[in-house]
Amino acid sequence: MTLNTLIHNTTKNTVTRLLSFVSCLALAGCTLTEIDQSNDFENNGRDITSPKRDTLYWQESLPPGLPMPDSSFQNGLAQQISYLNRIQEKDYLLDNTQTSVADLKQVTQEISQWLKDPTHQPELVAHQLSGQDQRGNVQITGYYVPILPVRHTPDDMYRYPLYRKPSLRNAEDRFPSREAIDFEGALNGQNLEIAYTSSLVDNFFLHVQGSGVVEYENGERKLLSWGGVNGHAYRSVGKELIERGEIDRADISAQSIKQWLRDHPERQQEILSTNPSYLFFSEGPEKPVGAANVPLTPLYSAAVDPSVIPLGAVLLAQVPKLDAYGNLMGHEFRLLLAQDKGGAIKGPGHIDWYQGIGEEAHKNAGQLKHFGKVWLLLPRHSTSTKLIAQ
Structure with a gap:
């Protein structure tokens, strides 16, 4: 079955979905x-004509x-x-x-065999995420690995530390918050x-990205990888700035947030401290790695919530296509590899798409904030895969 068939089947239901949408608007104001x-x-990529469902996954009648x-x-698939x-056999109960x-x-x-022989039809079923x-509708944001100039020892300019994870003296102790670490x-x-x-x-955005390449004064480069978090709840600084009326929601991006913070140095503590979550680093291998402890593949690796999408899963995603200004032009289908996780990635409504290393990846990642769709690919014939009766 081809992708065109999935798209055709989806299109056939447009009228039904539109009627459902109009009814929802009339009765409950659902889009609000x-x-x-x-x-x-505006133009966030959300499909408001799709029918609602009350389960985490919705099995497609035909695989795309x-x-x-x-x-x-x-x-990337070899790393997957x-x-x-190397992980133990276990079951995943996903709603x-x-x-x-x-x-x-x-x-x-199945996918490996298909890559070797494109005439092979993979025996897979697509399970759409509820969004x-x-x-x-799943929001698809982007992340990247920055290259950040650093120093081995502090001076008047380079004076903001990146930390390893501390040890707790007692199991009941708690790590300090962002405000306590950065400002106290x-x-x-x-x-x-x-x-x-x-x-x-820059430190804050490195925390958000989860890893990055640092370059010392002697030209030496090292990769800093995810080394744990302080356990405090993650709070989006972008959402905070929108709610305070500082940045319009249509203009929110990594670049606009960073520019606002640099334009308002006197308010950095106030705003950054609204996100008490704090990331620690470890000096890792040569290539950026994710939570699955495998090297990330630009444009194919994704960060997910493992309670919703298991690490090691292969996804089919309808990802946003943007122009040079970050405006949505449409969507394209792409295979993604669930190889990472992040403090901001919670629930079925959000995945983070890895864009790569450096400035071009930075620009692409900063513009992504739009909705797409995600399918979890599972075997057609399996003793463990099943849709549990409701």
């Missing part, structure tokens, strides 16, 4: 309450065809297989859908500093 207000901007990836995907081969590590391995085998609004010196004197940057704002 189904998504977070900060994501409700798969978009052919480029050669870099095969390297490596991850699945109405149950699967297992064995199922995820079977998916990679932020239970209509299948809660980690001073513990020899946890890895490097020093010239900007607290």
